[in-house]
Amino acid sequence: MKNFNKFSAILLLSFLSLSCSSDSDGGGGSGPATGGFIKAKVAGANFQSDDMTTVGTYNSGAMVLQGTTLDGKSVTIQLYALDGSLETGTYNMNATNENDAYTGSLNYATVNLDTFTTQSYNSLNCENATGTLEVTFIDATKIEGTFSFVGKEVKMDETCDGATKNVTNGSFRLEL
Numbered sequence: 001m002k003n004f005n006k007f008s009a010i011l012l013l014s015f016l017s018l019s020c021s022s023d024s025d026g027g028g029g030s031g032p033a034t035g036g037f038i039k040a041k042v043a044g045a046n047f048q049s050d051d052m053t054t055v056g057t058y059n060s061g062a063m064v065l066q067g068t069t070l071d072g073k074s075v076t077i078q079l080y081a082l083d084g085s086l087e088t089g090t091y092n093m094n095a096t097n098e099n100d101a102y103t104g105s106l107n108y109a110t111v112n113l114d115t116f117t118t119q120s121y122n123s124l125n126c127e128n129a130t131g132t133l134e135v136t137f138i139d140a141t142k143i144e145g146t147f148s149f150v151g152k153e154v155k156m157d158e159t160c161d162g163a164t165k166n167v168t169n170g171s172f173r174l175e176l
Contacts, residue, residue, distance in 0.1 A: 031171055038067030038075045040147070040170035042108055047073060047167075056174045058143060060084045065174045072111035077147065077172060079104035079133060088138055093123045093131030093149060106131045106149040108165050121151025121167075126160030128152055143174045 031037040035051025049067025056065030061081030068074040079091060081102045093104045105124035111117070123131030131149030138144075147170035153162025 031173060034175075036065070036067075036173050036175045038065065038077070038170070038172045040075060041168045042073070042075075043165055047075060047108075049075070051175075058086070058174060058176055061086050063143060063174065065172060067172070072113045074107075074109050074111075075167070075170070076107040076109070077104075077133065078107075079135075086135065086138060086143070088135045090132060090134045093133050093147070094129055095124055095127060104133060106133065106147055106151065106167070106170075108151050108167055119153060119162075121153050121163075121165040123149040123151055125154050125158075126152035128160075128164070141176055143176070144172065146171050 031039045031048070032050065036054040036056060037048065037050055038054060039048045041047065047067075047069065049069060053069065054065065054067040056063070056077075058064075061084040063077070063079045063086060066074055066076045079086065079093075079102065081087070083101060091102055091104055092099065093106050097103065105122055107120060107122045109118055109120040123129045129150055129152040131147065131151075133145060133147040135143060135145040148168045149170075151165045151167060152160050153164065154160065155162050
C-alpha cells in the first residue's frame with residue numbers, strides 16, 4: 001500500500017508538471033481547443049474560465065454566456081438580436097447604442113468569498129462605460145468571438161460614481 005501511495009503521488013506530480021504551460025499572455029487568443037470558455041485581461045491580470053465553469057445559452061437571437069473562476073470572478077456576455085437572428089459582426093455594447101436591431105452588455109464582477117459582497121463593472125448602465133463585441137463565427141454547434149470594454153462600477157444605490165475596470169483581449173466560445 002505504501003508503494004501504491006508513493007506511485008500515485010509521483011504520477012500526480014508528473015501530470016501536474018506536464019500540464020503547466022509557459023504561455024503567460026493571458027487574454028485573447030483562441031482559448032482551449034474544445035468546450036466553452038471566456039478569456040480576457042482584466043486591469044492587466046489574466047482571467048479565464050473553462051468548460052466546467054462556463055455556462056450559456058442561445059435561443060432565437062438571444063445569447064447569454066457567463067464564465068466564472070474559482071476565486072469569485074466572472075465575466076458575463078449578453079447579446080439580444082431583436083429580430084431573432086444573431087449574425088457575425090461587431091456590436092456596440094454600451095448605453096449610447098442607437099441601433100434598434102440589437103441590445104447587449106458586458107459585465108465583470110468579483111465576489112468577496114469571505115463577506116459575499118459583490119463589485120460589478122458594466123458596459124451598459126453608465127455614460128462613460130464602453131464596450132464592443134465581435135461575433136466572428138456562428139453555426140449550429142458554437143458561437144465564437146472577441147470583446148473588450150471599460151466597465152463602470154454600478155453601486156448599490158445605482159449611481160455610476162464608482163471605479164472603472166478595463167477588460168481587454170477578450171475571447172469566448174459558447175458551445176450549443
